[in-house]
Amino acid sequence: MKRYIFLIVMLLLTVIFCFSFIGKDTSKASDINSEQSLIYGVDDISTDLRSVTNLSKRQEDIICALSKGLVSKNAQNKIVPSLASDIKEDSEGIQYEFKIRDDVFWSDGSKITPNDIVEFFKELLKEEDEENIKALLDVYGAKDFKAGKTTFEKGVAISATNDAVIIRLNTKNNNFLSELTKPQYRVRKYLIMWGNMKNNYKKLIYSGDFSIDSINDDSMVLKKNQNSSDDIISNINILKDENVELSMACYEVNQRDIVIDPPETELSKLDEEGKLITEPKIDATYLYISNKENLPVQARREIYNDVCKAVASYKNTNNKTFELAEGSYFREDKENLTKVQARKVSSNKIGTWKKPDILTILGEDNDKNRSMCRIIQDWFKNNTNITIKYSLVKESEFKDDELRNRYDMVLINNDADILNKATFYSSFQSYLTGDQVKLLKKAGDDKKNDSYGELEESLFNDYDILPLVFYNENIAISSKVSQLNLDGNGNIDFTTIK
CATH class of the missing domain: 3.10.105.10 (Dipeptide-binding Protein; Domain 3)
Structure with a gap:
């Protein structure tokens, strides 16, 4: 008899123990589905963000959420400062001085310095494919460094002062600033580690408004950084769907808040319901x-x-x-x-x-x-x-x-x-x-x-x-979203979500 009582007690303890974990998981799911969180359906999640060569526009969005560049393009396709507060171009159009803002920080709270940005450009020249950094290769000495003919410090005309980054080109390039707004030029620390985000996301610090909170083959959770504006969304849960039809099916039962390019057959209905943003x-x-x-x-x-x-x-x-x-x-x-x-x-x-x-x-x-x-x-x-x-x-x-x-x-x-x-x-x-x-x-x-x-x-x-x-770009939105913009390069600007 005592043996049976012992077994029943152990069974009850086991059930209680399991329910304690279920409670924790439910809490996390509830957090993701709160008013301060959004669920975004995509067709693929890349864990290799080192180079943009094989990334889709929607995968580039992640780089844009996690990092900022010296300059960016707004929704009106105008070049605006980002990490830089001011940009000075010399009379020949060859040298640029980017004054770095005092109020820009990494996700760990440390200040983003001109030296950090110079180090990033050094890593970018090493790691990124040439076809993606043609503007950077216009910098004096950049091609020689890429080819191993000189050192970065002695041969490349990218340098830091106390409050600025100075870049000198070989010849005038009217598209230089426009090129610098692209995702590959967003400032990232330890760029080589971005080649395996699944293993390294906890070790990295980010220059953008969001950090990766968790990642696997089917999902990625972005969390607002401590120094980001209070106006932006707290969490973005990115889920992999086999196709846009599956994303829309989940959207219909309130399991997706953002779906990019819904089927054409759905556009009129979404527009009539006020649930479509066209950019x-x-x-x-x-x-x-x-x-x-x-x-x-x-x-x-x-x-x-x-x-x-x-x-x-x-x-x-x-x-x-x-x-x-x-x-x-x-x-x-x-x-x-x-x-x-x-x-x-x-x-x-x-x-x-x-x-x-x-x-x-x-x-x-x-x-x-x-x-x-x-x-x-x-x-x-x-x-x-x-x-x-x-x-x-x-x-x-x-x-x-x-x-x-x-x-x-x-x-x-x-x-x-x-x-x-x-x-x-x-x-x-x-x-x-x-x-x-x-x-x-x-x-x-x-x-x-x-x-x-x-x-x-x-x-x-x-x-x-x-x-x-x-x-x-047609974007289906739930009742949680009233505004969402693309930047001038066609990437989602997550900071505009209201």
Whole structure:
């Protein structure tokens, strides 16, 4: 009998012991679901944040939450100070002095110093892939250091004073400050350790408004740092979902507060309920029309006009996905109503040409191009006697000039960053005529961001490369969220969440 009583007592003690752990777990879950916490669904969580090479825009968001740069781009795409309080550029446009704010701290409470920032740039030159730090490689001596030909301290023109960081370039680069706003330039300590965040997140200190509180393959919890503003959210629980449909299913039962790019079929409903935020992205699509014998200028003009009609017709019923370019190569240029109207008139000029039975389109295989090709194909089927056939290929095939030349049209995805026209127009180089290449070089030699007008006019008037749409980021939000902004690089600014 005593034996049975003993067993019952032990069983009860075991149950009580287990319930004590359940109580703790419930408390933590309750904390995450409190009014001061948000649940954000993403398609992947990367534990390697050392380099941005393989990161998606949403994975870059994490770097932006955890760290700050010398400068940043706000939602209006303007460059504003961040860790720096003031920026001085010399008369030649070669040397920059960034005065570091007195009120910026690491997550452990220690002050962020100019020496910390210089050390970060040294690590960034070592660890980041060259393609991601072209602006930094413009610094005097940076390429030699990257190649192992000199030491950082003796050879690279990045230095610290008591209150500032001084950077000297080889030659003037009008895009230098714009480049410094990108996620890879956010200041991080012990950068090599960011290659394995799962093992190292507790050992690191962070320059941003948030720190990693926990991380595994399926979730990451960000916690507000002690020196961050009281106005920002306390916790962000980032959960990995297999796809956006799963994120939306969880959203419907109040298990997600933020879902990026919900399905198009959900946008109208979310908008009507006041649960949709639509933010402009720098992503855009342009149409290259081949200069073949059977496609003279009048043909290219009418093809472009019809493609624009197709896109406009789709937008009438799906008005949140993108914004019509209306002849503008940059979203900001749409404010120039005189130019917009002149280009509309130009593209509507009527002429004669022998219309083919079939027109072909080539594009890189991605969701945007897949949707765009279907939009164009359906409209031409219903409104013309021309059949549209399209092929979507991998990036390596898309870069094949011989393949591209077989098609009448090519969809080109580009970043419409008006602050960086040199990179924007240079990405079109393989499509340009000989005269247009000369115009590109002339504008590049001038080293001014506003020197590309002549090239742009040639592209439009000859109907070679033409603007189609500027994409939006659509974000489903719960009742906990009333405001959320993207910065000028398209990354979520978690400090704007209200």
